[in-house]
Amino acid sequence: MYIYDKFDQTIVRERVAEFRGQVQRRLAGELSEDQFRPLRLMNGLYLQLHAYMLRVAIPYGTMSSAQLKKLAYIAQTYDRGYGHFTTRQNIQYNWIKLEQVPDLLNDLAEVQLHGIQTSGNCIRNVTADQFSGVAGDEIEDPRIVSEAVRQWSTFHPEFSFLPRKFKIAVNGAARDRAAIQFHDIGIQVVRGPEGDVGYAIYAGGGMGRTPVVAPLIRAFLPKAELLSYLEAILRVYNRHGRRDNIYKARIKILVREIGAEEFTRQVEAEWALLRNEGVNLPEAEMSRIQKFFAPPPYEKIAAPVVAFEQARASNPAFARWVETNVHTHKVPGYGVVTISLKPVGGIPGDATAEQMSQIADLAEKYSFAEVRVTHVQNLVLPNVKQADLFAVWQQLGKIGFADANLGLIGDIIACPGLDYCALANARSIPVAQQISERFRTPERMKEIGPLQIKISGCINACGHHHAGHIGILGVERAGEELYQITLGGAGDETASIGELLGPGFKGDQVVDAVEKIVNTYIELRQPGEEFLAAYRRVGKAPFKERLYASA
């Protein structure tokens, strides 16, 4: 894991001190709300329905057990005993008191955490594949470049007042687990013609009210030149991105308006001027960063691990969990554990202080003290020995997080929606809860197979509904919550935007509608055909027919 050097640490400490002064002046009435609002947002502090909400950045979703422990402590000390992990690999606290925020941030700074780059029109906290460094299909650990991007983008003076916020995601494996094509810039680690490692660059993707799958603007960028190329993209955007209309200010609109080809031409022209200007990271710095992500001291483990195989054979529930929630590790004898924060009927992404603290303990004991946050609102223990999986599973059962539903219908993304969010039109969480209850049995989930449901409480699409195999969007009609359903979205390397099926459904009709869709799929699928593949083969007609048949 990356450890802050004294510059980073000083920056964060100074920011806390500065914000403490600003809070004091606000409380004393020396700053007006108009003056103060941008200052608090720069530190991740929003106002939501019930209170202030603090968003804490977890850069590229990687944290230490000590950091998770601190997050638990914050939940206990300054909030109501819980936090919410988001699709941005962040954590949000819902009940924050302004007057306590300086102390809170001071505590966070002890473990090098903060709310910087979680708000405002800057380059936001960079996100990445949660299986970085441990996935079998990885070309290179994306955290190395993610960390370089983090250092480059933090307080970048030229890009602190962009037309709109800017999100960069990095993926290092063949499988895209970071939804890079739905980001302002998506960086995919690839191998070049000569087998050398470099990056494919996507730009102009995004969700929100205008969903766009990012076009590829460069198939291969040499590794050493990444930062100058990013800077060129940002410059073109900063210069030409619209500032007159908030709905047209994201880079995706610019790329669409002038066309990917013209956009690329401008970026390349800018890059030609920039690439020798010393923007790129020196080799020495890159290898300094790389050292932080050196593999932990794995043991040499002979296969098969007998105790593990026996536990699997004798305990079907454990076997099921291994099948769904444990991924192959690049090192034999280890597994990558995803802890589903989606218990049946639970609130997706919520974890109590106690649960966080227990997971931190598990990480310390079984996973080289490392934890990851996924954009699907789950947590990962990346390095668990197969021999320890049974113990980990049992411990997780004690805190209610042993559900074997990863990637299945119960593994739902839901944004906070109208239960918490000031911008919401409808609630998201209760819809997720109802669906998860309806399809609660492992048999039913298995029968259905891989199926991603994603729910947003308004068009801002924080719940990634555009990328859901089944996407659900809450809207408001005549004072009532109404839910639109889309099908066929995907956030992986085959990224696509879900298509709207038809008129929306009332809150109490959504689960039935989802069940009809699921049943339609089961009836029409070919042997072994997953939901998304079936939808892509048959299109929306059969689903639409069934859904609106008797209406």
Place this chain on the structure above:
Amino acid sequence: MADENTQVIEPSEISAHRRSNKAAGGKIATGNRLRDGVVIYLAANGEWTTDVDQARRETTADGEAALKGALDAAFKANYLIDAAVIDTVPSDTKPARLREQIRAVGPTVRPDLARRANW
């Protein structure tokens, strides 16, 4: 807010969210207390209360103007933010819109944290 488009849109759009309900039964004044963000209402006695049942409910234009005046003064005194006059149902201080009902009670998915029983 999971993914946060919140920042730029903060106050003006939120008031737009609170567009009036035609069948409005009355009005109450609300905001979030500056120092801790807690949801508060102007009470009948002129104080600010966290209890929506104590809210001062007005049904006339003059009454509504008084609510606005109180909000304005409290905002200027840096006591509250996100001030708004909101609609209630007829003959009760229960807010008309679901959004405001949730603000008054708490997240519907956490009844254990509720500030009062739901209506």
